[in-house]
Amino acid sequence: MVNCVHKFGGSSLSSSERYQSVAKIIIGHTQPGDCVVVSAAGKTTDTLVSLWQSYQQQDTQAVADILLQLNNHQSDLIEQLLQADLKRSALKTLLEELNIIASLAQSEQLKEAQLLAHGELWSARLLAAYLQQLNVHACAHDARLLFTLNDGELRHAQNKLQCNSVIDANKVNVVTGFIAANTLGDTVTLGRNGSDYSAALLASYCDAKQVCIWTDTQGVFSTDPRKVKKAIKYAKVCRTQANLLARLGNPVLHAKTLSPLKNTNIKLAVRSSFDVQASPTHIVKEGLAKKKRFITTLQNVDLLTVEGLSEGEVASVSQLIQHSLHHFNHNGEVYLVVPAAQTYQVINYFAGRANISESNLNGCAVVAPEQVIGTLKLQALEVLAEQTIKPRFVHQDNGYVLLLTDQFIDSDVQSTLHDKLVNKGQEIAIIVAGLGNVGGVFIHQLADQFERLSGDFSIKLVALVRSQEMLFNPSGVNPQTWEKQWQLEAKKYQSNDLLNAINELDYEHKVVIDITASEQFSQLYTDFVQSDCHLISANKYAGTAPTLWYQTLRNNLAERNLHWRYNTSVGAGLPINFALADLQNSGDKITRIEGVFSGTLSWLCSKYDGSVAFSELVLEAQKMGFTEPDPREDLSGRDMQRKLLILARELGVDLELDDISLSALMPVELAKGSWDDFIGKKTQLDAFIEEHAAAAQAKNAVLRYTGLLEITCDKVIAKVGITYVPNGDALANLTPGDNIFVINSKWYSDNALVIQGPGAGSEVTAAGVHSDLYWLVQNLK
Ligand SMILES: NC(=O)C1=CN([C@@H]2O[C@H](COP(=O)(O)OP(=O)(O)OC[C@H]3O[C@@H](n4cnc5c(N)ncnc54)[C@H](OP(=O)(O)O)[C@@H]3O)[C@@H](O)[C@H]2O)C=CC1
Ligand SMILES: N[C@@H](CC=O)C(=O)O
Secondary structure, eight states: OOOEEEEEOGGGGSSHHHHHHHHHHHHHHOOTTOEEEEOOSTTHHHHHHHHHHHHHTTOHHHHHHHHHHHHHHHHHHHHHHOOHHHHHHHHHHHHHHHHHHHHHHHTTOOOHHHHHHHHHHHHHHHHHHHHHHTTOOEEEEOGGGTOEEETTEEOHHHHHHHHHHHSOTTSEEEEEOSEEEETTSOEEEOOTTHHHHHHHHHHHHTTOSEEEEEESSSSOBSSOTTTOTTOOBOSEEEHHHHHHHHHTTOSSSOHHHHGGGTTSOOEEEEEESSOTTSOOEEEEOTTSSOOOOEEEEEEEEEEEEETTOOHHHHHHHHHHHTSOOEEEEETTEEEEEEEGGGHHHHHHHHTTSEEEEEEEEEEEEEEOOHHHHHHHHHHHHHHHHHTTOOOSEEEEETTEEEEEESSOOOHHHHHHHIIIIIITTEEEEEEEEOOSHHHHHHHHHHHHHHHHHTTTEEEEEEEEEOSSEEEEOTTOOOTTSHHHHHHHHOEEOOHHHHHHHHHHOOOSEEEEEEOOOOHHHHTTHHHHHHTTEEEEESOOTGGGSOHHHHHHHHHHHHHTTOOEEOGGGTTTTSOHHHHHHHHHHTTOOEEEEEEEOOHHHHHHHHHOSSSSOHHHHHHHHHHTTOSOSSTHHHHTSHHHHHHHHHHHHHTTOOOOGGGSEEOOSSOGGGGSSOHHHHHHTHHHHHHHHHHHHHHHHHTTEEEEEEEEEEEOSSOEEEEEEEEEEETTSTTTTOOTTEEEEEEEESSSSSSOEEEEEEOOOHHHHHHHHHHHHHHHHHHHO
8 A cells, every 4th residue: 555655856865875874764764555656867858858959959969978978977876875686787788778869869769758758768767776785675666657648638447546556555666756758658747846746656556645746945935045044934824825826837736736636535745855854745635724925926928818717728738837826817818927938839739819918027026815815915026126126917806816917026025025025914823832930931921922922923832741741722711711721621741752742733833832841842853943943041051962963953954944042041031141132243252251050159158147957048048039940950050050061062162061070068968869868968068068168257358159151272170169268258248149250351341240130930931932032033024
């Protein structure tokens, strides 16, 4: 049984390395019986087309040169991928075929479709042989034995039988895309993007569950991501909108690709063969996805009026010019949008029934939910007017508006249109993990914040996650009544349940807000990023993870244009990360940061005067919500060590956590065992502190816990630990619970920049997380 039909385009097979990547994907994503449809490798079809043109021009030298070029390219791929007999046999077959082409050209018997078919035949055979070499049970199929057309119409019943008898249920079936045969057995081609169509046809004939188009983009975007930085990748797009986009010339999917899937439950996914981890876009049946907003540009098109145009004719002429065409009724006339290069072919086809109404047009189409199209049309006209672009032809229809202009819509105009028309009205899904001291207050503050945040976006709290249970509701949880909903609907979950649910969310933007203190949860960040989630962390684990993991996470975020905010991970609500970024962005160079970066240790050291046992103060700090869930994370200095590392990384200093020297504010042996064990030995802690306090006093100083990061040209000093601060020093007089960051830089060299204030506490920290969320929303605009 065919579970999935995968399709790899030419760019996915452009070199031997790409073949190797594709083979890896196949090994990881297929099961026996699945099909893999392939296009011609790299630019092979273009080369074959120029061979055909040279042949028609009877340029024998060019024909010979191009044959040599094809031979070199294919032999290189074979040499680099295959070994021993597989290699010898592939090279022999290639040579025989190229000789046949040369002699057919010489005897003037070359046929175009038959010539072009070689690109796909070579890819399918090479990929199947390479998979066999990797011990995968694979075989190659020539689609001319699967798909037959009669007078341009597919013979569905016969093809279904052919496919079901030929496809091998025990192997990975590598099938040529793009080609089919007519009833005489001659080769015919299926048109531009024909391999996508082949994959969809094969899936429908074999009753597959899914088609997966592996391509060089990550999915379907709101607009061209190469031109508009803020283009949004959609997780789901409905077939109607995908079809409309294809007819309007959007290159990601061809309208024909979707046609075999009509009236079936076959799923279609578009995903990147260059970034296998990235989440795909699913093209789903009507009603299974919200309607999205898109801007697609048109370049060099003509507008024809056609008398008595039928749907069948649109399909036939599209097939003829190998291009999806869009037609519509406007003021009683039927119009067809045609690429200018093909206009005369189309006019000839209609034999006197088609006339050019407008020619040499550019412009754009805005595709969006029906109810907002009218407004978007006016906004688009306004943006174009600001750019002194006056449309020559405007047509508004169900779910789109077409604005055809003389001027080309460049990427600046496209970005402005996108900002004004697409960015507004987007939805942001918020997933909050951690509902303890800080998380609880954050949710409580969220209800009021919604109003402030919702000016441009519709924001929904879709998930609340604790260590064992979660409440997930894609339509939104009310932050005012979440506790009640939690009692009724929260369920036990595993990480995969959470990841799958997030992946399925049909929102333009998703943000995971991590207010846990869990290392295990932070390790899911890479998965969240694969599902296109922005991140906000109060949790310090990801920011202090080993450099390799941390850097990979940062790279993945950057590749997907995703943001990561973590201001509260250092200094709670104090704007320390903002300040450091601001200084560096304005050209300053920070050389030293010294201070107290722990609210708990600041409070404990300032409060301790010997009248109350230190361990009692620890319990009080815990109650006040200052400490980490296990206060030994604070007492050990580990929490402050993490903060120093986060600061160092902000300054571009490459350190691992254990590169920062540390002395603990407790006997090290108390770090072992449970919290109850620790409490059982609390007198050891009290004695340890008493001793240090006395030693400090003897030096006319007080006990403090401080951190230092010093960056000189040849070394970095990074340490946290116990210090005896002279009475009268600013650090000695710190308000209990305050953090202080004394920053020296090129511009603040003698007179340091000081940031000081409460460095822990659920209210200030929750407010700091809101500040990160607000920043994110502003930056998504
Ligand atoms: N307190 C403060 O002043 C500041 C705290 N922070 C940081 O904020 C974070 C939260 O601190 P705080 O609220 O005090 O901690 P709490 O211990 O009060 O709350 C932690 C929450 O995280 C949840 N949790 C634990 N493990 C997981 C997991 N694997 N998956 C999902 N949820 C999990 C817990 O769930 P459950 O309820 O099931 O146990 C709990 O709801 C910490 O990282 C801390 O360092 C940052 C700045 C200041
Ligand atoms: N436990 C931490 C909380 C903030 O990060 C502290 O005391 O500073």
